[in-house]
Amino acid sequence: MTRIVFLxxxxxxxxxxxxPPSFSHEWVEHERTQGDEVVERLQGAEIAITNKVPIRADHLEKLPDLKMIAVAATGYNILDVAACWAHGVVASNVRSYAQKTVPEHVFALMFALRRNLVGYRQDVIDGVWQKSGQFCFFTHPIKDLSGSRLGLIGGGSLGEATGAIGRALGMEVIYAGRKGGQVSKPGYLPFEEVLATSDVLSLHCPLTPETEGLISLAEFEQMAQRPLLINTARGGLVDEAALVTALDRGLIAGAGFDVLTSEPPADDNPLMKIAERPNVIITPHVAWASEEAMQTLWDQLIGHIENYKRGHPANVIT
Structure with missing residues (x-):
């Protein structure tokens, strides 16, 4: 019987x-798994399901029965892909399940920051409105998204979906070319020009050795429009200490982050020290996690497991 373990x-x-899959199987699930528990928990398993638990080469060497890893996410940097191939392990990831939930979260952050909802909410809680003596007050600037320029760094499916919403709201949408590279696609501008001219910047690129630290202090200093910076992609794209400096110096108007370099963050993470500022919103990596998107993710993952058992694996990571 096929043993399936969800880590x-x-x-x-x-x-x-x-x-569950339709074929006969033994199902085992764990709420969470530490690195030193991976081998023990996957002993005898033919199929492993993991979202954020790394499975590395040294694990695979001790798991001769493991034949398939189903990643419950799009990103697969938790896997040693070369080792999977070397050990004959098929690895599949889920794709195109978050085109609605992530862009909606992006714009939730944009609206909240552009209209200073956090600051005004706190003013009401603190009694500022009650003491103002008039029907409204202006302790924080409010700006429209319509008519502003939205710069997107990353033009994949999520970047495209975000751009479509931006255009529907009356924003001018532009895409950034590769940092330091040539621009050849229509609608794309040089990376540096996008930094310098955007009112809102939103990141939608993967974390790779080339994109790690993509936005640091030198990039913040190019942001002439004092934009909002939205990051729902990967935390390592932005130098977090430089982000705090940029906010302190007024180089950007605000930051909406759903991802951090280390998750959950340590107490000494620079962003934890500024999380209560009205122009900073940090959410706990939930942009992807609408109930609808999670159900789509799961249904697709089970489909991959079924396809593997039929001998026709899908979404194979190469």
Missing amino acids: DRGTIGPSVKLT
Whole structure:
């Protein structure tokens, strides 16, 4: 009987219906798994399901029965892909499940920051409105998204979906070319020009050795429009200490981050020290996690497992 082990069930919301595969199997799930527990928990398993638990080469060497890894996410930097191939392990990831939920989260952050909802909400809680003596007051600037320039760094499916919403709201949407590279696509501008001219910047690129630290102090100093910076992609794209400096110096108007370099963040993470500022919103990596998106993710993942058992694996990571 096929043994299937889900290493981190806690990464999928409790409302999601975890429909099991249709073939005969033994199902084992763990709420979370530490690195030193991976080998023990996957002993005898043919299929592993993981969202954020790394499975590395030294693990695979001790798991001769493992034949498939189903990643419950799009990003797969938790896997040693070369080692998977070397050990004959098929690895599949889920794709195109978050085109609605992530862009909606992006614009939730944009609206909240552009209209200073956090600051005004706190003013009401603190009694400022009650003491103002008039029907409204102006303790924080309010700006429209319509008519502003939205610069997107990353033109994949999520970047395209975000751009479509921006255009529907009356924003001018531009895409950044590769940092230091030539621009050849229509609608793309040089990376440096996008930094310098955008009112809102939103990141949608993967974290690779080339994009790690993509935005640091030198890039913040090029942001002539004092934009909002939105990051729902990967934390390592932005130098977090430089982000704090940029906010302190007024180089940007605000930051909306759903991802951090280390998750959950340590107490000494620079962004934790400024999380209560009205122009900073940090959410705990939930842009992807609408109930609808999580159900789509799970249904696709089970489909990959079914396809593997039929001998026709899909979304294979290469």
